[in-house]
Amino acid sequence: MKSRLLLIVAYFSGWTGWLLIGRALFLIYQPQTRQLDSSTLFGVFGNGLRMDLSTAGYLTILPALLIAFLPGLATRTIARILRICTFVELLIVSSITVVDLEIFRTWGFHLDLTPFHYLKSPQEAAASVAASPILSLFALFLGLIMVGNYCFNRLIASFIAKFEPVTWWVATPALLIATAALLLPIRGGIQLAPMNVSAVYFSPIAFANYAAVTPQWNFMQSCLEGNKYGENPFAFFPEGQATQALKALYQPDTTRQPLLSSSQPNVILIVWESFTAKSVASLGGRTGITPRFEKLTHEGLFFKQVYASGDRSEKGLIALLSGFPAQATASIMTLPAKAEKLPTIGQHIKKAGYQTSFYYGGETEFANIKSYLFHNAFDRIISKADFKPSEWNSKWGAHDHIVYNRILSDLNKTKSPFFVSLFTLSSHEPFEVPMKTVISGTDEESQFLNSMYYADQSLGNFIAQAQLQPWWSNTLIIITADHGHRLPVLSTDRVRDFHIPMLWLGGALKSSPQQIDQIGSQTDLAATLLHQLNLDASDFKWSRDLLNSRNRPFAYFAFNNGFGVVQPNRHLLFDNTSRQLISSGGTVDKQDIELGKAFEEESYQDFLNK
Template structure:
């Protein structure tokens, strides 16, 4: 038995060492970029990158580990090992080919290999033209040399493998070790499976890219179809769609109502992104009374946007809409694709250019949905996440509960150099809705737990705002409270209700108090509206509208699985792209209104593909 276990360990470590050596080849090939990094960052490329190396090594080990369980029968032992040997040789050749192609693709494209090159297999002429400037001879030499050395190393290490005969009772024991591979495949025992964010650790993009395992990245892209370039939403001729969207996104008015104190040159900005904050639990947006009393008080003292809508139905889509003003996609998520998010504008970069200190707070795992890579691309000065809290504060399934992070945030802001831009993403109102608070709304079903969780976050927010008002920085600060997305709970009657969310502005830097905005607006409009108040306009946020401009065109767009909704003053509809039909309508929904929504989806999805 010990001989078999020893073989399994060596086989797994063989692949990890192979990936470490491959990474060494990559940094040598791009030595100019690697040489520009400090020594500690160079070391962390290999150390942090081990997580994806270990994950893909586990994938490659599944079949050999499983087959080894059958080697208990000596009659087929030799055949099994021969199969494992030639299977490994084939894997070496294919993996090395991908690793070698990645060397030159990174130089040309600036991102690690994914399934994108597969698109060119149907266009061999274009593929050869793209490869024309590459050092083909050198790449073939690298492929052959690494393959030969790896095969010889395997032969040397495993040529004398012999296993003793074991009773069949040991079969499940050996098979168990194959099952254990699920742990490194997922990247550990954490809630979310591993993704590229697990190896993003630096503000230097090359360092993060170098840490990625190219085989893992390629397989992830292939199986998840992240390189699919087809636009399934070609409803209109391009020029007609562009004309429709241009009218919708009018942002040219020089006249803006200023609701902030314009005498403050650089006000601080704090955006609190509230997990699953649906309008259905807030009485001031038509929801249940008594759930969010603190948010109600805050709204009364500030500005309430009563008809705001989320762009998507998940956190990864909401954060992109709030910070980058980029619309959500019905069949994909740009957040999960670091090579695309790297091209998005993001508020943290705009504020950093203006001399602001920037920080992002989240009490959970930032690797979830590749959020970490997005925030690092945004060049935040600090990422305060699960790792920055004591183990005793990990009092939630997701990490640190909201009151813990609010306390940390308050303490940090009191010592923060002004001006600052901070985004805090809460988590306690996420499933399973378990919060460290005595139950206020009695009941054990998910609806009651959901409501109680929001009541807890509301209470935590209220205490934070009350203390913040006592601080010197409050008088110079704009605080924006907005949901990452809505939620089907507490009742799921219409899709539009699941995307209806509150947005509240408060803070000492507001000069307008007790104002209610009834105009239809979107998460996406937050960026243009905020930047206009600070006279920091940026045309890169082309999907965002200034709500306070004179000719604001009220509308909102949201997506669900292969469908979208469009909200306008005269009517609302939801469209199912699979069935090619309207599934909900309210008000006057005519062909022109449907055309507006379809044009928006068509061009925004194309913009996503073009990133």
């Protein structure tokens, strides 16, 4: 019986060591590891060990039960069963290890159920990860399987060879006690609270805490959460207190500034994929990436302090067209029954007599975008299927210049006033563009910047052609982003990843070119635009007029299970798991943190109520 007990211990130890190797691979793969000194790296392994032990406990439970309940089984048979069981577990563990490497590098959070929302559109999901080093990752996956299978088979064989005949009524109870002992590492110790993600957080450096989380445990936990949308997980305050705290952000508009020369101008909203402020020199970004946009900023109203509401395209579209803030642990567009209850600019502007259309070179089935567009009541939805296959120049669909040309052609046959919304795609992964390389380099950052240069070139050509059209003199063009981007890497300040440009220009603008420094969010576009069109914006409860000087400068954004707040001369990022700040800039006080919590609580409750 001793050899059976030792096999359970050795098996548990083997998985613990295997998970430590996985953590080392994670640190090697992620570029942020360079930020960590040796003591922090030691802390990653030391604190993460608790979660590794918990995960190893789960992986050992089934083999331990087999050994306990089948003590009299032939050693050859039990060895075969354990090898099969171990191989299946290796497949699962190695798959999560490898996929998590790229998920975290791309999105900044560990693998959970989020990517599975996109599998309803497999072609778009494949295109989204096309920039990943798939062959290298697959080779790593095979290597892990082969090495792991060899090591565990050797381990199993070495102990089973020492098995001695035992009577079940003696062996089974003792082995079950040993199996039950696995519950101790599984729950993380004898403390009151069982193992959770915050148990391994230890550093003021956010990445160090994320690196201490075992991805297999994290994924399993996300699968076992149950009804994710049953109750508000962000109930920070007594009932009514959060609502009261937010009143200071929303003030009546008594100082509205009319900027347009017409009461019903045409409106073209250009949502530029991944248009980060880090690609605009005048916003502190790289020089030479968006020269045409830079030139256009001197011809209109340039909003310099706008922040994306979230970090995914579908969250950005919701923020822009419905004025609804992104959620830290949910995406309302992926839940059509909720999304259809949102107000939309499309609905409101159509009721005012506008012809409405939406253009996207890709497939609108991705992330339930199509159902949301129908909810917007667009008269026409132009997507990938409306372009010739010969014009599908990327894995996503038609490139930007092709879609821009289609818009120019269609608008000459469209009755005014019209509202056109364009969602670009060429600056999305895998950053393939039909243009001679301008930003040299084969690394991901260079490819991203090159795609931004192409997108800027396509925009500049469109504006130049639009200025020649008869409808230009009565048209407002709004250029902004669906979200920011982690590239280019200019600093470790994640707030910069959410900073995006917004520019208003066109013949319908009567005001002189100017720069507007009011801090605001994507969600504020709805109220700002509708007020300029003399339309009621009261349905957009989360949207604030950026031109209302009485409103407090404020921007809120959400990332995976956390939020950020930007105010004059200060900003903060708050992690919901550890319930603490993970970074800040300027002088941040308790009231700033509580304001962000109040916004998260109330906006999530509104999401639940839909």
